[in-house]
Amino acid sequence: MVTVFGISLPALMGQLLIGLINGSFYAMLSLGLAVIFGMLRVINFAHGAQYMLGAFFAWFLLRYAGIGFWPALVLAPLGVALVGVVIEKVLLSRIYNLDHLYGLLLTFGLALVIEGLFRHWYGTSGQPYSIPSTFQGAFNLGFMILPKYRAFVIVASVIVCLTTWLLIEKTKFGAYLRAATENPTLVQAFGVNVPRLLTLTYAIGAGLAGLAGVLAAPVYQVSPLMGQNIVIIVFAVVVIGGMGSIMGAVVTGYVLGLVEGLTKVFYPEASSTVIFVIMVLVLLVRPAGLFGKE
Amino acid sequence: MTEPLLQVKGLQAWYGESHVLHGVDLQVHRGETVTLLGRNGAGKTTTLKSIMGVLRKRQGEIRLNGKDLMGLPLHQIAYAGLGFVPEERGIFSGLSVHENLMLPPKVADGGFTLDEIYHLFPNLAERRNSQGTKLSGGEQQMLAIARILRTGANILLLDEPTEGLAPVIVQRIGDVIRALKAKGMTILLVEQNFRFARKVADRFYVMEDGHMIDTFTADELEGRMDSLNETLGL
Ligand SMILES: Nc1ncnc2c1ncn2[C@@H]1O[C@H](COP(=O)(O)OP(=O)(O)O)[C@@H](O)[C@H]1O
Numbered sequence A: 001m002v003t004v005f006g007i008s009l010p011a012l013m014g015q016l017l018i019g020l021i022n023g024s025f026y027a028m029l030s031l032g033l034a035v036i037f038g039m040l041r042v043i044n045f046a047h048g049a050q051y052m053l054g055a056f057f058a059w060f061l062l063r064y065a066g067i068g069f070w071p072a073l074v075l076a077p078l079g080v081a082l083v084g085v086v087i088e089k090v091l092l093s094r095i096y097n098l099d100h101l102y103g104l105l106l107t108f109g110l111a112l113v114i115e116g117l118f119r120h121w122y123g124t125s126g127q128p129y130s131i132p133s134t135f136q137g138a139f140n141l142g143f144m145i146l147p148k149y150r151a152f153v154i155v156a157s158v159i160v161c162l163t164t165w166l167l168i169e170k171t172k173f174g175a176y177l178r179a180a181t182e183n184p185t186l187v188q189a190f191g192v193n194v195p196r197l198l199t200l201t202y203a204i205g206a207g208l209a210g211l212a213g214v215l216a217a218p219v220y221q222v223s224p225l226m227g228q229n230i231v232i233i234v235f236a237v238v239v240i241g242g243m244g245s246i247m248g249a250v251v252t253g254y255v256l257g258l259v260e261g262l263t264k265v266f267y268p269e270a271s272s273t274v275i276f277v278i279m280v281l282v283l284l285v286r287p288a289g290l291f292g293k294e
Numbered sequence B: 001m002t003e004p005l006l007q008v009k010g011l012q013a014w015y016g017e018s019h020v021l022h023g024v025d026l027q028v029h030r031g032e033t034v035t036l037l038g039r040n041g042a043g044k045t046t047t048l049k050s051i052m053g054v055l056r057k058r059q060g061e062i063r064l065n066g067k068d069l070m071g072l073p074l075h076q077i078a079y080a081g082l083g084f085v086p087e088e089r090g091i092f093s094g095l096s097v098h099e100n101l102m103l104p105p106k107v108a109d110g111g112f113t114l115d116e117i118y119h120l121f122p123n124l125a126e127r128r129n130s131q132g133t134k135l136s137g138g139e140q141q142m143l144a145i146a147r148i149l150r151t152g153a154n155i156l157l158l159d160e161p162t163e164g165l166a167p168v169i170v171q172r173i174g175d176v177i178r179a180l181k182a183k184g185m186t187i188l189l190v191e192q193n194f195r196f197a198r199k200v201a202d203r204f205y206v207m208e209d210g211h212m213i214d215t216f217t218a219d220e221l222e223g224r225m226d227s228l229n230e231t232l233g234l
């Protein structure tokens, strides 16, 4: 049997795959956080709750309306984006001229309320959500078994990240966003409705979290706690990548997923802390993050 | 005389608690180039920012083409036909030269086409893919002016376009302003560089301590030189 540093190849590949799947979610979630922070200067602590909402909306659609995975992949993120619109218009838009801390506290409180409600209604045990029939089964790659749905998640997350990046770097809307990040008043003086741009940006960020949530439902189950567990790691990812750097968030997300997977193989005891150790090291050496501007 | 294009009456403005404009009156007629003179800190920039609506804490009357601008949200003021070139130029570093140029939405028909703009500013055409803030100071100023020519704005608010620029560049900007005048553009110009301003302006206003203290036409300029020397410290 082939081994690498005394580890069997299939075991190694299996952990790398899990790492890559986790990394796909880290990347999508930290991308949304970075987009929101870049434009609104709000550290969106409700991101985990919005991810959880995405998964629950997909589950509701199936359970109460018989609507399956593919339509849910579009509808649930739209639903979460709509929740985002309400949150921005009713709450966040009132605190933009206050210190960043208030945005963090507000969204943190919001996350507690949303997650508390879902825990109250649905308990802490997860609800299963089955893999869409198209992607049941697995590819046998010879050196490893690759479940089809997991392959799909990886491809989908790459597409989502790439599309968002293109939207920001290559479109007029993205140019408005980049310009408004630097000088919102001047952009608005040119005639751009910046308040609406802020609402839209928050909705897109929340929608991305919702989309990640739908994709996660068949992998991790649908549970009120799913956002809490992942959001802390995602914050570490964003800190390591550099607050507000889109590219940094995405690359760091995938890489840290893989690092976590590798740690599970070679030193399992550290696998749940390795990201935070890296975060501490990065903060010591490069406080603005690996991709952040000093 | 006909109704002025821009009519400002009794304009007051504040930065927080600090009262900076104390009832400024000003008119600009269609096709005119009007220059606002005054020492550093007189309130010229504040006047432009209040007209543009960038400074929100303001009172009085501001009408463009008869339309009241006072109650409009900031993003609707540009659509009344105002184009703004701020004192600090406001070139975006995250955008290329071309993206900077294309950023402001069109607010009316009749703006310059991209070809006309790149013809008027050949340097910008050459460097269209550079990062906006990689340009020299003079090129950034050209970009800041070029950017609002596309929009169809019919009155330009230019805040010290020659500030900190070398004499050759100042001359180029003078050429640009004369070209705009020839096209019938209306311009409200803030200038400290009096020698530059006297070459392009049709009419002058003089500000001091947030008050308008004098106004005269280019023909009356000679007779005002003594008092101007005193207020401006020329
Ligand atoms: N952002 C600001 N906050 C507080 N005071 C300001 C600010 N900008 C300008 N001022 C004050 O307002 C007055 C007028 O300034 P300004 O309009 O910039 O003058 P000018 O453009 O004629 O040099 C000055 O006394 C200046 O110190």
Ligand SMILES: [Mg+2]
Binding pocket: B044, B045, B046, B087, B160
């Ligand atoms: Mg000034």
